[in-house]
Amino acid sequence: MKYVNSTHALRALLELSEGEEESKRGKITKFSTTMIHISREGLGYYFVEVIGSNGCRYGIQAYGEEAAGLQEETKSQNKIERSRQQLTPLLCLT
Secondary structure, rough: OOOOOHHHHHHHHHHOOOOOHHEEEEEEEEEEOEEEEEEOOOOOOEEEEEEOOOOOOOEEEEEEEHHHHHHHHHHHHHHHOOOOOOOOOOOOOO
């Protein structure tokens, strides 16, 4: 699959394919806690590691403005994942 940018790659790896079980959803396993600046000019760098639904590990790296977008998307996806984990199935008694 061809990705437009790092944020697109992250979303695609975390998304479920049609017919896949929720347990097969890709998961973020590692990420930079802050933006890393790698030059005197302040060029930003950000990294995320994802295990895809196929079990393979993927490293996604971004620089500059794209790094800021990847960082925001990672935070957003982590928030979604935490909310999924907090949900518990309701037990219906009849």
